[in-house]
Amino acid sequence: MKLTFLGTGTSQGVPIIACKCPVCKSTNFKDKRLRASVLIHVDGQNLVIDSGPDFRYQMLRAGVENISAILFTHEHKDHTAGLDDIRAFNWVNKEAVNIYAEKRVQTSLRKEFSYVFAEFKYPGIPQMNLIDVTNEAFHINGTKIQPIRAMHLKLPVYGYRIGDLVYITDANYIAMEEKEKMKGAKVLILNALRKEKHISHFTLSEALELVKELKPEKAYFTHISHQMGFHDEVQAELPDNVFLAYDQLEIEID
Template identity: 85%
Template sequence: MVKLTFLGTGTSQGVPIIACKCPVCLSDNKKDKRLRTSVLIHVDNQNIVIDSGPDFRYQMLRAGVENISAILFTHEHKDHTAGLDDIRAFNWVNKTAVNIYAEKRVQDSLKKEFAYVFAEFKYPGIPQMNLIEVTNHAFRINGTTIQPIRAMHLKLPVYGYRIGDLAYITDANYISPGEMEKLKGIKILVVNALRKEKHISHYNLSEALDLVNELKPEKAYFTHISHQMGFYDDVQAELPENVYLAYDELTIEV
């Protein structure tokens, strides 16, 4: 069994956005409050996190996470990497480094962003991590098979991941036919759907629905949602019966 918890379902600024007075940002519905996008996957008695954005510390506390086996990165944008320093807590409690899976370009970005971690002089208390390169081939984490799915975020290559019958793809607006083959037969699809209007680098709602119609999973969940999407209750009422807007702290199993 694979259990996925949505740690955050918001776009790069989260919802509400600082100083925004739109109705969605002012909503008192908990499902309209969105931290930056990330998920926790529990599988084979281990915890795997996909992306550690600026809200990583609070997300770990809110979900009661006491250990993680790995962090997988989709790409190097700040809203997906900025919280990496907070793995220090896991280093201290679990007395071990955290395995970080990312393609080489993303690793190079992390080495610049967190230069003090990789400096010749190791300052006491810095995060301890093992960088492991992801290529477009399946790999294993403690017996769990992970299949990377290459997608495009405008012109930036990003990785989604398939674990068993579940696939997670965010910050994408194109998947090639060859990569779509890797998604055949999935039961659960999690994919970004930024808003209803078309966007230059993310699927909008109709494009995400088109992807669902093509892959035909049993269920689909949309994430990386902006305040421009509208109220959770209103949008959910418009969706097909097997398609859902994800929200923070939602847990699903497959």
């Protein structure tokens, strides 16, 4: 399994429009963050988790020519806004794209992309199959996917376990029974917004506590704000097996 971080930024990305802070003005490519998303190549197929506003550029930058499915964590626009751009894959692959999301998220997608589901189908609209996600494990072309429920303040979101990989974003609470699904994974990817307390995201210290609790071989933090600080300085503070992810970082999971 190979995972590519398509984006590691928070909802506004880094740099933020019109921000003059030192991080937003940084020339280090590791401080340039598109909205959070990952590409997972496993069992001969490409799976994408979330398609935010930067989806088109992320696909072009990573050279992606086909995807088997998009899995959604939740309905916030920084995770869904780029869905229209699956049209390119419809055209190239001559088929609809399978979209995995829980019912509440599907309702949001039907509202935000109403023209896709309208009675009159305008030529060239995105073609997609909406498929339900629940707490039960499911398979995509033979690959087992285990949803993991987390809370984004009061909004329920889903993370996913695929083999020895766990991906959780936009969370600040995970119940014990859901943590059980995460145990034994070699690689944990977790949101860590900034160092200061936040109402709906894990902070750096909270994410580190969860890593200490679950004991993965390696952990990577994503969904990072400019308030976190410079990548290289934060990385120097982390344990040897914990990494601040950055855009285009590729990792292999045995």
